[in-house]
Amino acid sequence: QAKASGLGRAHYYTAEVGIVTRERTRLLHGLQQAFDRESLFLVYQPQLALAQDRVIGAEALLRWRTDDGRFVSPAEFIPVAEQSGLIVPIGHWVLRTALQALARLRAQQDGLRMAVNVSPLQFAQPQFLAQVDQALHDAGLPPSCLELEITESVAVMGMERVSALLHQIKARGIAVAIDDFGTGFSSLSYLDRLPADRLKIDRAFVSALDSGDTTARIAEMIVPLGHRLGMQVLAEGVETPAQAQALRQLGCDEVQGYLYGKPMPLDGFADWLAQRETLA
Numbered sequence: 595q596a597k598a599s600g601l602g603r604a605h606y607y608t609a610e611v612g613i614v615t616r617e618r619t620r621l622l623h624g625l626q627q628a629f630d631r632e633s634l635f636l637v638y639q640p641q642l643a644l645a646q647d648r649v650i651g652a653e654a655l656l657r658w659r660t661d662d663g664r665f666v667s668p669a670e671f672i673p674v675a676e677q678s679g680l681i682v683p684i685g686h687w688v689l690r691t692a693l694q695a696l697a698r699l700r701a702q703q704d705g706l707r708m709a710v711n712v713s714p715l716q717f718a719q720p721q722f723l724a725q726v727d728q729a730l731h732d733a734g735l736p737p738s739c740l741e742l743e744i745t746e747s748v749a750v751m752g753m754e755r756v757s758a759l760l761h762q763i764k765a766r767g768i769a770v771a772i773d774d775f776g777t778g779f780s781s782l783s784y785l786d787r788l789p790a791d792r793l794k795i796d797r798a799f800v801s802a803l804d805s806g807d808t809t810a811r812i813a814e815m816i817v818p819l820g821h822r823l824g825m826q827v828l829a830e831g832v833e834t835p836a837q838a839q840a841l842r843q844l845g846c847d848e849v850q851g852y853l854y855g856k857p858m859p860l861d862g863f864a865d866w867l868a869q870r871e872t873l874a
């Protein structure tokens with residue numbers, strides 16, 4: 595009896611895994627095609643200095659619109675791209691495209707910078723740094739206008755290698771941000787060994803700021819933590835004036851979120867920037 599039900603369960607799991615694998619394969623095939631046909635594109639979300647209410651730059655975010663006009667969320671396709679290795683060529687394209695976009699935006703507002711998400715696999719490629727140098731060179735931009743966003747998951751490649759690479763990146767004057775801080779398998783000992791310029795507080799903590807629950811206490815602690823480690827602190831996913839006010843009181847340096855601007859295509863971002871200039 596027990597054996598029979600055990601077998602039944604094993605069957606059930608096998609079927610499930612089969613479905614998940616097929617779905618994954620379908621998604622990967624679609625993504626590969628979208629990349630080949632150049633139907634992936636980038637949107638840009640403004641980042642602002644909180645106290646000065648000044649635009650300092652943008653984060654490039656990848657978008658995939660399928661042939662039937664549906665959007666697939668990066669939360670869904672980035673993991674598939676990572677597992678398959680497709681994130682390496684895609685990430686290279688993202689870097690180059692975002693820097694070309696930045697060259698255009700800097701003609702409009704001097705000093706803007708671009709933040710680009712880098713997946714752990716991409717970061718671990720031996721040619722990564724050379725590609726970054728080349729992309730900056732081709733866009734005619736100084737290293738200081740680029741920020742690479744990494745997450746604590748880069749630790750999978752070994753902290754020795756990560757910290758050596760980060761030192762090389764910093765020596766060039768390229769900035770590094772730790773993304774989604776406080777989520778995933780965060781460890782404060784990693785933070786201590788990652789020489790980063792900026793700490794990004796994850797939206798999960800920011801959204802708690804006007805709720806009054808204990809999660810808000812975490813957001814409050816991250817600001818002085820980042821500062822004590824010599825980093826600027828940027829809050830992600832700011833949606834309400836109350837959250838912005840709380841962040842201002844905490845001394846948070848920078849913000850990004852729907853309250854200020856949604857991720858926009860390049861033309862939209864340029865228009866948005868021009869609009870702000872005329873209002874100022």
Ligand code: C2E
Binds near residue numbers: 655685
């Ligand atoms: P992330 O880097 O933490 O990006 C922030 C995410 O929060 C973006 O989601 C953005 O659209 C969203 N967001 C920003 N402000 C708000 C807000 O006020 N409210 C809400 N509800 N959401 C907000 P998105 O674009 O869906 O990207 C999800 C994740 O996918 C990114 O998280 C990043 O980890 C990854 N990703 C996106 N583009 C790339 C890329 O080019 N390369 C790599 N490796 N990963 C990427």
Ligand code: MG
Binds near residue numbers: 653711
């Ligand atoms: Mg990011």
Ligand code: MG
Binds near residue numbers: 794796797
């Ligand atoms: Mg984030």
Ligand code: MG
Binds near residue numbers: 774
């Ligand atoms: Mg995220």
